[in-house]
Amino acid sequence: MSLVVMGTVAFDAIETPFGKTDKIVGGAGTFAALSASFLYDQVKLVGVIGEDFGDDNLQIITSKGVDVEGIQIIEGGKSFFWAGKYHNDMNSRDTITTELNVLENFDPIIPESYQDCEFLLLGNATPQVQMTTLNRLKNKPKLVVLDTMNFWMDIAMDDLKAVLKHVDVLTINDGEARQLSGEYSLVKAAAVILEMGPKYLIIKKGEHGALLFGEGQIFSAPALPLAEVFDPTGAGDAFAGGFIGYLAKVKTINFTNMKNAVVYGSALASFCVEKFGTERLQTLTHEEIEARLKAFVSLAKFDI
């Protein structure tokens, strides 16, 4: 049994008020798989890279035990590249460059060894690629989590709605929930979105935490107040990876476990933003995760 993550494996060049990087390893699939690897040991990644990616960079992923058989390496191709600059408030950013490169014709391949997939994370990608990935699994996974963004709502809303019919959990931010539903109130937005297919909806609110809707209940998870957010890149993907990684570990799907999964996802995301790119996830230890979870408990606990 395994947890399959489909998502981009890419280069990012990032500028924040704290500094800037050259091309470093990034991509939704990378962040999500690394994050999940701390909670579950059978994480398998589906994606595509160019020859320029290099073994050293791939090793950042494999060193955490993530299976990369499902990552196609396109001969002579160049990896997806994104360059962006964050504003001072760290909540908004400008895209400087987007080079799709090998991502343009990405046709996800599911190796035979991935067909034991029980938990599937469809990372942020075109809804068509997300649908193809799902269709190429011979058995329907126990849980399908989909992450997406406003960009796909702008240019491929019908495709997105089609894949949503087959999804158990959708993770989006508050602006995206409003766009997808046409409702300003997040409570009303959630009601509309839960009619579109997903049984659970997670609305990510960055520094304000996350809301989980499902089974007629709502859970509000806090975000850890941080003195510095060094680089927000990948935080949403690390959240999704931690979320599904926890569920793959505990196996049982119910609202109680979903709530814990949101807290695990939030904890992983809180580490992700402490350094550039995947840097913090590379050095992260289980002891640090345990301590951070205790901080979340202390942050949210009251006794009425």
Add this chain to the structure above:
Amino acid sequence: MSLVVMGTVAFDAIETPFGKTDKIVGGAGTFAALSASFLYDQVKLVGVIGEDFGDDNLQIITSKGVDVEGIQIIEGGKSFFWAGKYHNDMNSRDTITTELNVLENFDPIIPESYQDCEFLLLGNATPQVQMTTLNRLKNKPKLVVLDTMNFWMDIAMDDLKAVLKHVDVLTINDGEARQLSGEYSLVKAAAVILEMGPKYLIIKKGEHGALLFGEGQIFSAPALPLAEVFDPTGAGDAFAGGFIGYLAKVKTINFTNMKNAVVYGSALASFCVEKFGTERLQTLTHEEIEARLKAFVSLAKFDI
């Protein structure tokens, strides 16, 4: 022993996407005292009104057992009047009219019967009036809570900083915390503000809940996700009233009780926004408050 609330008692005319009102009873002191009255039975209000306020309106306050001996009625004077219009997102508003009227020369009088004050809420008002109120109490209260807003930071920062030295708890919103501290990160902002005098800081984030800082700890309280926010007027005051009302009831000041107080304040605020002005607080029952508190527990609880 009593809980004294100093704050405006006023008329508001409100327009929201749901409708508009003529002049209705409002004011920070009104909302805070009404809110506190559900948790503590010795609430005493200090303020000023004109002859136009009328007994019927005053009865909205006294009907909840709030002592109004400290409300001066200025002969021939007109009550403070504010008219505002909320935008569609309900998070921003335009002030249409501000008529200070009797508030312009407000000199707070503390009746002898109020000198048993143990808990003091200095509602949003000029820092000078807040300071005068504090100075006119013969004994230093056990707990002083101060609410203020960006307006006073713009025009009376020095006065505000002077009164903050004598305050135990400061309640402001996130933008105001940034303005007061000069720090964008709320963690850093809190550290700066806690050096200014207050032992505890509450940062109100509206639909995103509230953060409590103090004793080297942080508590993150959720806001109840609401399908409709009918009228946000007075929510911050109802929060402050519920907060100090709970502490007056339990009497012991520590971080555990402070956390609960934040949740009680949030619960009262969540009712306040359900109808125009004080309408919802007028009909509110203790059973409804108990049920709402359970909703907050369910909303925030997880078991890691």
